[in-house]
Amino acid sequence: MPLYVDMGSMIHLTLGRIELDWGKNSGFTDHSALFRPGDLTTIPYYYAGDSDDPECAHLPLIQRWENFSYRLITEMKEGYSAPLGVVARRLLLLGYTDAYCREDFEWHADDGCLSHDFSFDELKAILASADFSAAQLSPEKGADDLASFLSTYVLPRYGTDAPKRLRQAGGDGGEVDGLGAYSVIRLLANNPTAQNLPITWQFADVADGGWAPRATFEAPLRQSSRFLIVTEGSSDAQILKHGLRLLYPDLADFFDFVDMQENYPFSGTGNLYNFVRGLISIKIQNNIVVVFDNDNEGVFNWERCARLNAPPNMRIVKLPDLNRFKSYRTVGPSGEHLGDINGKAAAIECYLDAGPDPQVRWTSYDHRRDRYQGVVVGKEALQRAFLDQRSVDPNYDYTGLEAILAMLIAECVSITEAEAMAVLEAERIDGYANNAPKTTPE
Template identity: 65%
Template structure:
């Protein structure tokens, strides 16, 4: 048997060679020893000191616990990774609607009702029960989510088995609990050792790796942009690093300069590239010009073309130009990626050239190489460093990636439930 669990709640299971591969939910570092549970005869004298589980009036067994390799990560991390796999709240709503319309759901809850229940229930106690090896989601839902609420009677009146809400996928259950503060640290575990040891699947199939269709190729104007964004993900979103690929910038970076990037975008569209791609232009005069003309192209569904986001902090920025020093809005004129780093208490942009295409000056922040060098030297988050600009970039980037995956996931769902 192979199980995906939340605490001891079974979310998904398989047997022998028939199971869903959940490796993308985890990072390689999530591989560890986790508890596996087995049943021994209740009358076995060698197991007499083990917990006795009464399954029914006619059947009891002893609970054996063994530690074996498997994956384990807190629900908060898994729920965030699910977004990049396309399993968003909107997807969950669509799945719920499809199941309801085909008559699979045996309850009268709306999606918002269910989300409110799952978000507010005190489910921390469901982590480990000393008298239980595992439990199914229906029992978990009845005992830890609706017990003692007005919804309990509604659930039981529609159910054949003391209250169940069958049909929801494991990923939708995790996403419904994503905002519940009592669920954040519950372990999501994947117990695959028995299937691997039994030879039902090669061991490498359980390596935590995001498949290429779920990865995102990030393309920028130059090497510094790639280096900074990649390092920002490593520091600020380390649980998501394996979702992203970057154009190799170690030697002969091929897309230096915005004009080259525009032509590259045209090339990707012409060959209908199958990878998920996010193209990021700078938020300066030249970058905005090429972003605007790239955005007019008939881009692919698996592609997003964006520029670095505007920031209110850039609206009153110290600048130096032919007429001297003044405060100015550098959004769309001089906000290259180094401006999103901590540039000290009084950063300054120097206007360098007039951009006739956009009727504005192009500028560059002074000391940009040193500003980038300092950030790239961070081995961990540094106290006192202002990461807000980078957080703004990553929020935009991740949001665009989620939109790509969500559209693909919804298309698959619609194909599976054409009448839903």
């Protein structure tokens, strides 16, 4: 819960009442990518009033340090607010994985930049198990920084085993060295006491002060943070897009799909293979995931694409194999049998809820892979039943679709994690260069 006094227009990123980041006037970090458009709302802003002002006598009195107290003035203004659990998932797609957090922390440790000597794993364990319920937005508690909060509310429960060097780390600036705001959020992602704490971005004073256009805080995700999903046909794209809206609404704005109207330009796996070759040849800069079906034709072209020299910002995948597809009812010239449809007939409709007795019909023989191609019976009806859903149906089986979306998100995270690691490495090299001893020519 940051406090605003007469020191210019302030902007803060907070976790409950814990300040994670702050800026002033035009000097601030843009955190808009952490939030969805619907997260823009009215949130409380807190200001320090004169503790002796009789007009403020009805307001909470906060005692800070020995010789400083103030009355807490609360104003409701525009800002962003979302639960930590949602923001933590969005950070993954921005490349802030646990591996990135570790690398960033240990880089500072290797450089001797830390004022403490506890390890990343020690801190990770503390943040994962700590009780953050005391971090709820509560006016009478005043404001805290992370190090002070841990020292006051978390470390005492460790008794004599408390890592005192962490307590010392909050002496002046109050930050835990080597641990940025995004790392804090990511390391709390699995802490049940922190999941629903609000992450707030209080930008109104900076916007109202004219230090940045309001559009800065309402802009959609930058293209560099988005992912273009390319599929074999329009129905695949429609199903994936709708699935993201239903099951991952907090992440759906990260994904773009090519035109899904009648003139869908990449219908058919052969055309998609050629399209991938074209993207590679022009060195496309967008983050792209190409998705093939898990049927005979799709696997054939996925294997062809896998031999191409795809750039780091592109992933080429097929729909995942599922155990339930290993014994699937099939019908063909030789009658009905239970068969494995992985890699033969598992188009995207098979991953939808096909009812208690789904069936695949074998349609044609592919000499290239020495196997039949199949299609699920009633696939158009399966598509309609899913696309007509306006909200999650508790009686619908989403497990197949969830497997696809989990794979898709994991591939996207791998792209941005690599990009974030590359930036970190460049900063490290630049830091070494700037700190290298100067030599004088002889």
